[in-house]
Amino acid sequence: MIQPLHQTLYELLKQATGFIYPNEIEVHWGILVVVYPYLTGLVAGAFILASLVKVFNVKEVQSVYRLSLLTALAFLIIAPLPLLLHLGHPERSFEIFLNPNFTSAMAMFGFVYAWYLMVVLLLEIWFTYRKDIILWSKNERFMMRWIHKIISLFSTDVSEKSVIFDKKMVKVITIIGIPSAFLLHGYVGFIFGSIKANPWWSSVLMPIVFLFSAIVSGIALVILIYMIVTPSRRQEIDMACLDKMASFLFYAVIIDFSLELLDFIHRLYESEESIKILSDLVMNKLFISLGIIQVLLGMLLPLGVMVAIKFFRFDAELRKLLYFVSAILIQLGIFATRWNVVVGGQMFSKSFRGLTAYKMELTGFEGIFMALLLLVLPFIVLAILVKILPPWEPAPVSDLEAVSD
Amino acid sequence: MKKFLTKLPEQAGRLLIVFIVFIALVLLVRFLLPASLKDHNIHIQNTVATEMSRQVRYAGSEVCASCHDEYNLKKNGYHKNLSCETCHGTLKEHSENPTEIKPLVPRQRDFCTRCHAFDPSRPTGFPQINPSAHNPMKACVSCHNPHDPKPPNVPQECQACHAEIARTKAISSHVMLECTICHEVPTQHKVAPRNVKASIPAEREFCGKCHSTQSIIKETSKVDLATHGEKYLCWQCHYPHMPEVE
Numbered sequence: 001m002i003q004p005l006h007q008t009l010y011e012l013l014k015q016a017t018g019f020i021y022p023n024e025i026e027v028h029w030g031i032l033v034v035v036y037p038y039l040t041g042l043v044a045g046a047f048i049l050a051s052l053v054k055v056f057n058v059k060e061v062q063s064v065y066r067l068s069l070l071t072a073l074a075f076l077i078i079a080p081l082p083l084l085l086h087l088g089h090p091e092r093s094f095e096i097f098l099n100p101n102f103t104s105a106m107a108m109f110g111f112v113y114a115w116y117l118m119v120v121l122l123l124e125i126w127f128t129y130r131k132d133i134i135l136w137s138k139n140e141r142f143m144m145r146w147i148h149k150i151i152s153l154f155s156t157d158v159s160e161k162s163v164i165f166d167k168k169m170v171k172v173i174t175i176i177g178i179p180s181a182f183l184l185h186g187y188v189g190f191i192f193g194s195i196k197a198n199p200w201w202s203s204v205l206m207p208i209v210f211l212f213s214a215i216v217s218g219i220a221l222v223i224l225i226y227m228i229v230t231p232s233r234r235q236e237i238d239m240a241c242l243d244k245m246a247s248f249l250f251y252a253v254i255i256d257f258s259l260e261l262l263d264f265i266h267r268l269y270e271s272e273e274s275i276k277i278l279s280d281l282v283m284n285k286l287f288i289s290l291g292i293i294q295v296l297l298g299m300l301l302p303l304g305v306m307v308a309i310k311f312f313r314f315d316a317e318l319r320k321l322l323y324f325v326s327a328i329l330i331q332l333g334i335f336a337t338r339w340n341v342v343v344g345g346q347m348f349s350k351s352f353r354g355l356t357a358y359k360m361e362l363t364g365f366e367g368i369f370m371a372l373l374l375l376v377l378p379f380i381v382l383a384i385l386v387k388i389l390p391p392w393e394p395a396p397v398s399d400l401e402a403v404s405d
Numbered sequence: 406m407k408k409f410l411t412k413l414p415e416q417a418g419r420l421l422i423v424f425i426v427f428i429a430l431v432l433l434v435r436f437l438l439p440a441s442l443k444d445h446n447i448h449i450q451n452t453v454a455t456e457m458s459r460q461v462r463y464a465g466s467e468v469c470a471s472c473h474d475e476y477n478l479k480k481n482g483y484h485k486n487l488s489c490e491t492c493h494g495t496l497k498e499h500s501e502n503p504t505e506i507k508p509l510v511p512r513q514r515d516f517c518t519r520c521h522a523f524d525p526s527r528p529t530g531f532p533q534i535n536p537s538a539h540n541p542m543k544a545c546v547s548c549h550n551p552h553d554p555k556p557p558n559v560p561q562e563c564q565a566c567h568a569e570i571a572r573t574k575a576i577s578s579h580v581m582l583e584c585t586i587c588h589e590v591p592t593q594h595k596v597a598p599r600n601v602k603a604s605i606p607a608e609r610e611f612c613g614k615c616h617s618t619q620s621i622i623k624e625t626s627k628v629d630l631a632t633h634g635e636k637y638l639c640w641q642c643h644y645p646h647m648p649e650v651e
Contacts, residue, residue: 013525022526118427162414
């Protein structure tokens with residue numbers, strides 16, 4: 001239940017250890033601010049996986065190209081919601097576009113987000129699907145027909161020349177899209193990394209660590225969705241595609257792990273005045289979420305499993321099971337990463353002499369139910385998107401011939 | 406230009422139209438924005454006017470003073486820095502219509518304990534009580550006049566105000582020492598604690614009476630004052646109410 005604030009603070013005060021300043025009892029950035037970087041990370045990761053197909057011509061992953069684009073879009077649409085709910089007054093959010101403040105990183109990110117949504121994702125999806133949408137709309141019932149007609153902007157041209165133009169545009173957009181995706185999630189790390197008063201956050205490595213953990217979580221998410229959706233459509237899982245995705249995931253996890261290790265060793269070697277309280281934080285308050293969930297379950301265990309898969313020749317069924325479990329563990333680990341950054345950074349006093357506690361609410365805007373809802377919402381959006389823009393059936397060739405005749 | 410348009414693929418043209426419409430809409434909205442929203446220094450320029458148009462709720466202590474004698478009592482007491490409206494609520498309406506609208510008079514115990522219940526983050530010496538041990542169920546106003554909240558009797562024990570220090574000392578090795586062994590307490594300190602303060606030992610030799618190697622008192626830890634701690638006073642490193650803590 002929601003308690004009056006002073007009661008909550010009084011309960012928390014008893015859990016604080018050492019010396020803390022009065023305004024440090026309450027952890028202001030709660031679970032919603034944890035969900036936000038987690039969701040944007042998934043967007044950037046899913047998009048990077050899609051880009052591999054177009055830019056680096058990875059043929060095996062072709063069959064999840066459209067699925068990962070739609071996944072990125074579904075999560076991007078929901079990604080700002082946790083922030084808007086956390087801040088309150090979502091109707092005022094448009095003011096940052098109407099009256100831009102060019103010296104505020106947070107305000108400028110509004111434009112990065114808008115750019116990424118409109119110029120990168122929507123355009124790429126539009127050019128990818130345009131021909132198919134036109135062909136689908138030809139033999140569909142009233143509702144879907146008009147939805148597809150409106151989405152295609154009433155375009156009718158499916159000539160070879162226009163299709164080639166589409167393909168060219170997709171390639172150009174993907175090339176613009178990769179740095180944009182880096183910017184999208186790099187920003188989230190940038191915001192934390194540039195808070196110089198907080199030694200847990202203030203690190204130049206932060207944007208890069210965020211970026212690679214984003215790629216890890218995005219690829220793992222697409223693997224999960226692909227492995228759940230394909231059998232439910234009574235189709236065979238394409239093992240070549242799955243193996244390829246898993247191997248990308250493997251390399252991404254290795255890079256992510258080395259970066260985080262580098263950050264850790266760097267902090268230890270630097271041993272600034274904050275090192276005592278930070279080690280206290282890691283050994284007490286964050287021991288389970290960082291030591292056990294993030295590093296052991298979310299990184300070392302999946303890494304070990306994937307090394308085993310690379311060395312031993314497991315049969316397809318066992319590989320599927322292992323990939324599935326690893327992908328779930330990685331999701332858990334990356335969520336814990338976001339938790340440790342966001343909540344962990346607020347658990348120690350700026351006096352470096354005390355620790356506070358975080359008490360999560362159940363209901364209410366900042367509660368755990370809201371966070372769960374926000375984590376489920378992207379999947380509902382994805383289901384609707386998949387209904388409108390099926391990612392697995394390019395229009396039959398016979399239709400194409402019929403039109404060009 | 407015409408050649409470019411005819412060469413442009415059909416779908417690109419349609420897309421272009423959408424983008425042009427979108428940009429035009431953004432520009433239109435920007436044009437229609439009220440000037441007050443465009444100011445960069447004050448985000449919303451007419452904030453002051455908006456705030457000023459709100460209903461005034463507070464009257465201010467001077468208005469209270471014109472009718473109520475309690476104001477003069479309060480202004481010399483411990484509550485002199487509290488506004489009347491801190492306890493009695495907003496009084497603008499009461500000041501305009503004193504017979505019809507009556508102010509709040511909080512008499513419940515939990516109102517006083519918002520400030521006076523024990524809380525370690527409050528400054529030492531601030532009068533704090535344990536509400537369940539301090540005359541439970543009895544209304545605060547039956548002993549303390551809130552307009553001049555002197556304790557009904559001058560406290561005999563230091564811990565009436567310095568509860569946390571008393572509790573800390575009670576489990577330290579200094580438990581047997583009376584407060585007055587280290588602190589000289591003028592009688593006025595009990596009446597005006599902020600104006601007349603108790604003394605703090607100002608010399609190393611004071612602690613040395615028990616803790617220097619020359620001391621004749623047994624069973625205390627001993628240091629050589631000539632070499633230990635140099636120019637610092639003892640209590641700058643050792644907390645005297647809990648000397649075990651470094």
